[in-house]
Amino acid sequence: MRVYNFSAGPAVLPLEVLEKAQSEFVCFQDSGMSVMEMSHRSKAYSQIIEGTEAKLRQLMQIPDTYKVLFLQGGASLQFTMVPMNLMTGSKKADFIDTGVWSSKAIKEAKKFGKANVIASSKADTYSYIPTYKKEQFDKEADYVYICQNNTIYGTKFNTLPNTGNVPLVADLSSCILSEKMDVNRYGIIFAGAQKNLGPAGVTVVIIREDLIGRVDESIPTMLNYKTHAANDSMFNTPPTYAIYMLGLVLEWMLAQGGIEVIEKKNKEKASILYDYLDTSKLFRGTAAKEDRSLMNIPFVTGDETLDAAFVKAATAKGLVNLKGHRSVGGMRASIYNAMPIDGVKALVDFMKQFERQHE
Numbered sequence: 001m002r003v004y005n006f007s008a009g010p011a012v013l014p015l016e017v018l019e020k021a022q023s024e025f026v027c028f029q030d031s032g033m034s035v036m037e038m039s040h041r042s043k044a045y046s047q048i049i050e051g052t053e054a055k056l057r058q059l060m061q062i063p064d065t066y067k068v069l070f071l072q073g074g075a076s077l078q079f080t081m082v083p084m085n086l087m088t089g090s091k092k093a094d095f096i097d098t099g100v101w102s103s104k105a106i107k108e109a110k111k112f113g114k115a116n117v118i119a120s121s122k123a124d125t126y127s128y129i130p131t132y133k134k135e136q137f138d139k140e141a142d143y144v145y146i147c148q149n150n151t152i153y154g155t156k157f158n159t160l161p162n163t164g165n166v167p168l169v170a171d172l173s174s175c176i177l178s179e180k181m182d183v184n185r186y187g188i189i190f191a192g193a194q195k196n197l198g199p200a201g202v203t204v205v206i207i208r209e210d211l212i213g214r215v216d217e218s219i220p221t222m223l224n225y226k227t228h229a230a231n232d233s234m235f236n237t238p239p240t241y242a243i244y245m246l247g248l249v250l251e252w253m254l255a256q257g258g259i260e261v262i263e264k265k266n267k268e269k270a271s272i273l274y275d276y277l278d279t280s281k282l283f284r285g286t287a288a289k290e291d292r293s294l295m296n297i298p299f300v301t302g303d304e305t306l307d308a309a310f311v312k313a314a315t316a317k318g319l320v321n322l323k324g325h326r327s328v329g330g331m332r333a334s335i336y337n338a339m340p341i342d343g344v345k346a347l348v349d350f351m352k353q354f355e356r357q358h359e
């Protein structure tokens with residue numbers, strides 16, 4: 001029996017994708033072997049990785065002036081690779097601090113240059129996206145950095161900072177492909193796969209070509225974007241099976257009707273939950289309304305014991321992984337692309353029932 005899995009990541013995958021993978025698990029098409037057993041340099045595998053990139057380019061309308069890389073080390077390694085590869089001019093970068101994940105990027109950047117925090121919402125448990133003025137950005141900075149969707153706090157940049165000629169680097173781990181985005185606005189986009197894209201093990205990096213090769217060759221080979229770009233993510237063995245799964249997820253997204261349809265469904269799902277939270281007398285959402293995420297929705301009752309009772313009772317009903325991140329407590333429903341609308345409806349029905357029982 002499958003449950004409704006509200007995990008923040010690794011997270012729910014489309015059932016159709018799991019079933020397709022299952023049907024090809026032992027023997028992929030006419031190759032006579034599992035994708036896991038294939039040489040990454042085989043013809044069959046080349047088609048898989050090239051097809052995966054082509055689908056991503058189609059879904060996100062990635063211009064030809066950007067490279068797509070499939071890397072390892074999680075989104076966390078990008079916290080290091082970005083400054084290592086980009087902090088090579090003025091050795092300064094501007095950051096907007098919106099939580100744990102941007103803080104980790106700031107901490108790493110400090111090892112390579114000056115990480116300037118333009119604005120932060122730390123004092124209010126990162127419950128909103130802090131405001132900033134255009135003039136605050138350093139025109140000489142090597143890049144401006146944001147974490148666009150904040151998985152733990154359920155906030156999202158609804159407007160991207162206008163950084164002029166300074167490249168914008170964005171961690172899209174928990175919102176990539178959730179709604180239409182203009183890749184041209186970014187210098188680098190990166191995302192760990194384990195939320196909206198597939199299983200853990202692969203990190204997607206979309207990088208504007210002119211940002212490759214800004215660092216000299218003395219940095220570790222594996223940490224240089226140039227190495228991976230020059231070898232089409234095949235400098236060493238890529239995470240072959242994770243990339244194959246990513247390809248199946250992207251195929252599923254295209255079959256759904258592409259990004260417009262997915263965005264519409266995501267907005268519908270999120271509003272079912274937000275509308276209820278806004279009227280409930282027991283539960284309330286913790287993120288500022290104007291900065292609400294479509295993907296991660298944290299909420300509380302205001303009583304920790306009741307929160308724990310709710311999570312326990314929900315789990316018994318097959319609504320699992322609703323416990324909030326350990327740093328904020330309460331509950332969090334992650335409703336990525338693969339979460340069906342019925343899952344959100346089932347959650348809200350259960351919340352209503354719980355509310356009636358605790359009037």
Ligand code: PMP
Nearest residue numbers: 074075076101151171173174192
């Ligand atoms: N960025 C964001 C926004 C995240 O939500 C996470 C993981 N939850 C990370 C980075 C870290 O990703 P990884 O575990 O792939 O390093």
